[in-house]
Amino acid sequence: MALAYIGLGANLDQPQQQLKQALRELAHLPESSLVAQSSLYHSKPVGPQDQPDYVNAVALIETELEPLALLDALQQLEQDHGRIRKRHWGERTLDLDIILIDDQIIDSERLQVPHPFAQQRSFVLFPLSEINPQLTFPNGMSLEQLLTELDNDLIRIRA
């Protein structure tokens, strides 16, 4: 049994609805259960600025799936949401990223865990801190320390 943090993001086709639906679907992943979810947040795009703002969130799941089986399941969900990806670092209907799996470090062609950019991204770290403010990354960096170096440019969406 592993604990996995999943980052959710969307900026096309009613992004709030995309994320709410995706959270319900995460709760029904095989051999898994949803343990916690952050609020939804509006965030300014990282990458090309000529794209809509994003809605972001983080979920914590408990799963018996192996990392690559989890990745397959998440990619299937992205497909089910009719994922459109127009360009690198561009707009998308649903993005599901594995941020962390326990203290595992995975560096394979298909999957890098922790997510390589997670430690620099406010749209990952602030929702993460809502779920687990005491979190420490496998490289020893604490979430608390990382957050002091980042502007909180997110706007929490009222439920």
Ligand code: ROI
């Ligand atoms: N920017 C924001 N704000 N939120 C995201 O989820 C997101 N996802 C991405 C890129 C294009 C890097 N920018 C993002 O993949």
